[in-house]
Amino acid sequence: MTCGRPAEMRAGGDMRQVCLHLLRDDLPRAGLALARLHAFAPEPGDGKPQAGFDSFPGEAFNDCIGDSLSYFERIHKLLSRPLQQLPTPPAPGPAALDRSALLAQHHWLSRAWARVGQFETRQQQIDEQLRELNQLRKSLAELAGLDLDLGELHNPHRFLHLQIGLVPTENLNKLRRALALSGYLILRTSREPELSRVLIGGPRQTQELQEVLNAAGFQALDIPDDFRAASGQVAAQLTQRQAELEQRQHQLDQAMQLWVDENGLKLMQIKQVLDRARPLLGIGRAAQARGELTQLRGWLAADHLPQAEALLRQNLRHPFLLQQRPPLPEEYPQVPVPPKRHPWLRPFSLLVQQFGVPRFGEIDPSWLFTLSFCLMFGMMFGDLGQGAVFVLLGLLFRSRLGLLTPPLVLAGAASMLFGLLYGSVFGVEHWIEPLWRSPLSDPALMLGYALAWGVGFITLGSVIAIINRLLEQDLTGALFDASGVFSLVLYLSLVGGLYGLAQGDGFHPAALLLLLLALAAFMLHLWRESTAPWGERALTVLIETFELIIGYFSNSLSFLRVAAFSLNHVALSLAIFTLADTMDGAGHWLMLVLGNLFVMVLEGAIVAIQILRLEYYEGFSRFFRADGKAFTPLRYGPAPEVPANPQPHPPLHPRGMP
Template sequence: MAVVKIKILNVIGRMSELDEVTTMLGKSGIFHPDNALAFYSDTSEFIPLNDENPYTDALHTLEDTLKTIDRHVDLLSVRMVDKIAPSVKNWRSYVKSFSSSVDDLIKKRNEIDRQISEDIREIEKVRHFSGLDLNLDDLRDCKFIRIRFGSLPVESYEKLSSYENNPYVVFFPGSRDEERYWGMYCAPIDRIAEVDRIFSGLYFERTRLHELTGTMKTALSQLTAKRDDEANQKAEINRQIDALWNKEKQMVQNVYSWLSEEYVYYNIRRYAARYGDNFILTGWIPADRENQIQAQMNELETVKCTFDRAEEPEVLMHSPPVELNNKKLFRPFEYFVEIYGLPSYDEIDPTILVAITYFFLFGIMFADLGQGICVAAAGYIMWKKMKMKLGRILIPCGISSSFFGVLFGSFFGFEHFLDPLYHSLFGLSEKPISVMEPETTNMIILFSVALGISLVLIAILINIYSSLRRKNYTNALFGPNGVAGLIFYASIVFGFGGQILLGIKIVTLPYVLCLIVLPLISMFFREILGGLAEARPNWKPEKWSDFLMQNFFEVFEFLLSFLTNTMSFIRVGAFVLVHAGMMMVVFMLAEMFSGIGFAVVVLVGNIFVIALEGLLVGIQALRLEFYEMFSRFFDGEGRPFLPVVVRQET
């Protein structure tokens, strides 16, 4: 069993020492807190501790400030934090002072950014009119005419010729782009309203040039100089931010590290409860760390603690958290188990079974030496470079594919590439297994069915063992995945299968009655038989009619599941044939070309097959694990063991 043994820790003490307890447990990195009130039947005198964390505001303020100036600090080690703790006594005032200094500089910089943005917009506007040789001061002094700057769509500019009889509808362009003409028009004061209406109908968009003086070129130069000056001011503020950071970086790191620890440790309090001047705190720790925690708690004057094994029935009912700890060889496959769901604390961990069966299923269905090497290499890159858990699984899967590729004689689809190897090692003229030959095809399908039968039987045996450990006798003895189901399934398979293959009459009337009918009846009445075996007082059904109807359909479903689960493994052999067939298609296409064309088609075809079939085989093998095997013995309703950790690894 690869589930780490844990114990439940119960801590009782005076409220005055609660902070020291939470700090000790938090620093240990092995304490998984749980709701203390859930472990007591009478909680009328207990008060949950829902105090607001005093470190929240300061920590969040500091984090926001660092994010604002795009800075990051690493958390110091526990030992370093203990050393610098006295220097951060005034943490509130320091955070407030540092954040205020940064905020002042950021506000100034934001204001300058706003001004620069406005200048850029003004520059863009004025640049459109730089072709007009006008003096804005002179235009503003005009008393009898009004001038409008703006732009017209190209289509509207071309329509101006239709207003040639109106001497006031004249547009003076200064520049143009693909969509619009930029320029001005003017009219006497008493005619400007009429001209405005005409240009409005031509979709004229007005541009207001406020506070600009001199010529267009002069105004453009002034705006450019203003923008450059503001950019220099922004650079100076950035230098001030850098100087402030260089001065305060170490202190910020000290305060941030200390606040992060205190924030996390204080949060442990919300799992505790208070009665009078005392507190209770409950959580889970690894069983092999009991002495360490006991020694730390003994240093406190009023604190007492007890440890109970998670296997005890009264503790087990609280669903102890689970941490998997398999051997390094099998550990990557914990990822698949976690996807389905962690095992309960008293449940069998299926990681080793998944590792072995998935390794072989993937390799058989994707048997190719060259492509297997590519899969393993891709998995290594995904694991080392991209930190993907799936990559660690693809490495052994690629190795398995390579192994079965040698057995089937396939190397990047070249079915006879390894013939010299067989000749030199075994004296064979060619590979021993030719997948596409009819006799071999039949053997592969039969092997797939036999493999499915074996794995289903293994899953049932695991369920029997697991259920007996959990004292679930109904499931272990009388369920479809218990002893009754095992006898029924094995009798069907070996009775009829052996009779067909060996030609010997195995299925006789006593055989049917004892090994098929009797187990079937046991499965039908499993709840009643299980209730009697477990000495449950309510073993009788409330309504026999409902009981009979419900169990009839359930037993029918069980029978159907035996058939479908077994036949589902035919996909293993099918994918062996599909892989060979896809590579045959690739080479048929490649033979239409010669030279480099042949090589390119083979290369592209291999890439396509590796990507497509690798994905399909991976999914189908996982489906066999989850639906055909896990469903027979695994519930996956456990919760993860999540100890309080400040410096969580990513």
């Protein structure tokens, strides 16, 4: 694979496998330097040391840095407020990433957590007691108005059963009469609009009493053991406990502030080091070593190689050797595929990866997806005025919309183009003369063009699938897959024959001959691939052939929705104008404005969803395997500026620092 336009058309672009030979001490600096590119993806291989290596130094860094990050995050979570008041410490030097320095910081954080962990324990105790105190206050509020000595409710009574609870106020009189019949009395009442608090007294509790209480909607209240006095005295006790807890919290805050005053600057310096060391967690088994000699392997786009070498020269202290080569065909499934970097293609590339990651070396579906998405949006939502609104909104709010800007602007531009073809401006079809025709002028013709578009789209997808199989040197797949040569010939010959029938010319003999030859070749391949008994094999061949033909035609008919939504757009506009014509003055214009907003928001969203459905299930599922490897590079700091279409450059030869 070479640099330039052919590589851009294939998934993964001009990706290279790089192998960096360096000394073990320089591994952290190399990881940080490559992380600044946001373009180097480590390659752990099969997880076993290659010949000549016996250890994985990256895993040692993982343990050290991972534990340090865990300690720091727990400390920072507890002391975040006093730490915010500290000034920003000076940036750490390169030596801060040495393994010895990282280990020293790990030990410091371990000792710091041993002390700060005591603060956390004390804070948890205070928080728990505050929660209990608040619960007691809530319980006391539920008992308010009964004027009881709550301590008496805890004392056993030999001949008297006391029960306190809530009852709906509307049931209070009925409950009083029912209790009187059972030998019980309501001794205290605190009447409220919805729920009243009651104290019930009488003989020992019986099943009859419980049934009466349940019928009245009675809810028993628990009396905490802490309540052993009158309500006023209990409230005073709770207030005293609140003051004691606040004093303990104040003392704890002072202790934590003192610790931050003594150690906060050191902690924030370690934070800066850990932020720089965090990318090293992604190295893992991509780095292998024997003694001091270390090798780091991964994947890097060819246009990033000069930057990578320059960063390594600036940051590494010892000589190094950087080797690179294109991936071998057998490595393609393991090569990570990054999204397109071009700002107008990247959002569509990310949508492609929502369906699945393309395999490296395949024709990248991002280009076809971008073009077909915009064209279908224009076909289904053709309006010059509404499309112009989309374009203006995308350009005016591009800083807020971010990645949504390119799809919105391009879809709006396509809508404007088809609006000119349809002669539609904000749903009005008599302001401008159409360059072609209005969809409602000939719905049958629109349905025919939509079906033709679907046939063309599916044909292109099958051609791409055939090319992908040939690129993989899979001749059998290119010929006999469900989107292979014989399947495509079968589909096109059947479409051509049916078109002849529709035109009254009959099924053309050439189309019939191609149909029978393709059908025979496809079925013969299925027969030879099957190892089942003859009867089962014949049934399998018939079912799979029938499924292939039905799949092609169901996918083709799905594209009729392209015409359906173009007609629906016109119909909605007519409905809005009809409603507006029933109003006068400001109401007329308000209906027109709100109606157009309704169409742009609701129908625009529905059209976008329908296009994604067509792309994913009628397009991608035909030629896109979606079994590639996601690109997860090391990252640190802001991403560097890289040209969207870099100029080809000569291959980077292995070289080291002098």
